[in-house]
Amino acid sequence: MRHEYFIDPVIREQLTTISRDEFWRQYNHHMLDAVGIQGDLDPLVEEIGRRFAGIDMVYQCPDATRRTLAELMAKGYHLGMITNREDLGRFCAQIDEIGLRSYFDWLVAAGEVGVSKPDPAIFHLALKRAGVPADQALYVGDNYWADVIGAERAGLRAVLLDPHHLFPEAGCPVLDRIEDLPGLISRDLLTWLA
Secondary structure, eight states, rough: OOOHHHHOHHHHHHHTTSSSSHHHHHHHHHHHHTTTOOSSSSHHHHHHHHHHHTTTOOOOHHHHHHHHHHHHHHHOOOOOOEEEOOHHHHHHHHHHHHOOGOSEEEEEEHHTTOTTTSSHHHHHHHHHHHHOGGOEEEEESIIIIIIIHHHHHTTEEEEEOOOOOOOOOOOOEESSGGGGGGHHHHHHHHHHOO
16 A cells, blocks of 8 residues: 555645645555554544654665675666655765665656656656666566556566565566576576567
């Protein structure tokens, strides 16, 4: 439900007209409703907001992800990132903080280009920035609806990282672990590019 919430077109439209605080109130209400909590949800929504307001978010990157990115770079792959984040500067600061920026040749953020996943336009913009046609690119994401559906609509082949098996409907290669990506690429690359 969390993944679906962020790509719902009605909700995406509302994001342009509501404050950040109101967005999180609506999100928390949606999540409480999704797990079946009934009754007056407003007091719970406010309490969740208060508790999260006091949390300092700490971003980190698992070592397996760093090793995988380094391995792909060493094999000569050019890596980029597409995010639905609105604030590119803040996002760049976060990936700098966890030491990921050096792995990526380019970044595309929804807030920078005015369109977000799953709209194929953001993938087309990323392909242009990467300087490659869709049939020579592979997109890896963790949200079936935003990442896989969007990438496929833009003509890219997609791989879903789904360690918790949240998306049984996925009709693309699915990985439980990011470190399996180089093996999948080596094994299936010729078939994918044929």
